[in-house]
Amino acid sequence: MPFIESGKNIPEDVLFIRLRLLGDIIFTIPAIEIFKKQRPQSRVHYVVEERFRELAEIIPNIDNIITVPVKPGWRDIWNFRKKIKSLGIQTAIDFHSGPTSALLTFAGGASMRVGYRTPNRNWAYTHMLPRRNGTSPSHSVLNQARLLEKIGILVGEPPPFPALDFSRFPVSKRLEAVRDIRPKVVIHLGAGNRFRDWGMENFSALINSLSARRIPVFLIGHNDEEKQRAANLSKMPHAFDFSGMLALRELLQLIAGAAVYLGADSGPLHLASLTATPLVSFFGPNLPQISGPWRKENVEIMQLDMPCRPCSQRKCKYATISCMRNIAVEKVSDALDKFLK
Numbered sequence: 001m002p003f004i005e006s007g008k009n010i011p012e013d014v015l016f017i018r019l020r021l022l023g024d025i026i027f028t029i030p031a032i033e034i035f036k037k038q039r040p041q042s043r044v045h046y047v048v049e050e051r052f053r054e055l056a057e058i059i060p061n062i063d064n065i066i067t068v069p070v071k072p073g074w075r076d077i078w079n080f081r082k083k084i085k086s087l088g089i090q091t092a093i094d095f096h097s098g099p100t101s102a103l104l105t106f107a108g109g110a111s112m113r114v115g116y117r118t119p120n121r122n123w124a125y126t127h128m129l130p131r132r133n134g135t136s137p138s139h140s141v142l143n144q145a146r147l148l149e150k151i152g153i154l155v156g157e158p159p160p161f162p163a164l165d166f167s168r169f170p171v172s173k174r175l176e177a178v179r180d181i182r183p184k185v186v187i188h189l190g191a192g193n194r195f196r197d198w199g200m201e202n203f204s205a206l207i208n209s210l211s212a213r214r215i216p217v218f219l220i221g222h223n224d225e226e227k228q229r230a231a232n233l234s235k236m237p238h239a240f241d242f243s244g245m246l247a248l249r250e251l252l253q254l255i256a257g258a259a260v261y262l263g264a265d266s267g268p269l270h271l272a273s274l275t276a277t278p279l280v281s282f283f284g285p286n287l288p289q290i291s292g293p294w295r296k297e298n299v300e301i302m303q304l305d306m307p308c309r310p311c312s313q314r315k316c317k318y319a320t321i322s323c324m325r326n327i328a329v330e331k332v333s334d335a336l337d338k339f340l341k
Helices: 022-026 029-038 050-058 074-087 099-107 140-151 200-212 224-233 248-256 267-272 329-340
Strands: 013-017 043-049 064-068 091-094 112-116 127-129 185-188 217-220 239-241 260-264 279-282 299-302
Touching (some): 022 267, 029 043, 064 074, 217 248, 248 267, 260 267, 260 329, 279 329, 299 329
Parallel strands (some): 013 091, 185 260, 217 239
């Protein structure tokens, strides 16, 4: 099938698929902005896993959200196919190109199906691109936006995230009670991945230092280890445990009202990048050129120059995850102070 010429024959309905994870979904926002700017008459249907519906609901320019289970069965696939067929969608772009998203893209039956070229899933697509653009590092935002080129959209430099109006979000009693506590520092106490974990000892030393200076610290985390860390560290003065099941809109409001956010390369960091709050972030096995916050202003990246970076995050050659654990507490504290003064 030939490429579509720019500005011609773009169908009214386009299906975008991005199943996981939270940060990767956020990285598709500039692509949607580009698409809608050039094709305002087109309807955007966006496919996410059920657990990410709340995130999709706050993304501008999505006309219809379609959710699927984390592990869809054959009945789910069949129902998905019927839904897409009923909508008459003939163009699908798979931002993920994983096994499940490839199957969904193919099952939807669109005549034009765009995805990344992979060893085992090329059968799902009619048009493909390499997952990376050349040999130099390319940010995930740009990599995903480049898929639009296959349907005639001019990409160029992807735009920054659009400003979100957090005043529209309802304020919970929990957040209302701490709204006037300032200057807040919000700290994510993990990363959901041990290779991106700064370590409990480092977090403890930093929070102890902030506590001694009477700086309010709000601790967030989702998994059991992060919640246990928050429970222990919140025993320090001026430290508040906000770990657990904070709704996404609550988390955004908490971060938006903070003086600075601190965390590793993970979903909450990229959620924080949707706010105007300054960011201090750890990067170890990953490179910020590929998965760093998609903004330039008020961002401090904490990283070490090590020849083993980036790595596969399966086994550390030093066994100590030095690229993360050796980032000095003092340097992190200095980075935070830039935004606390």
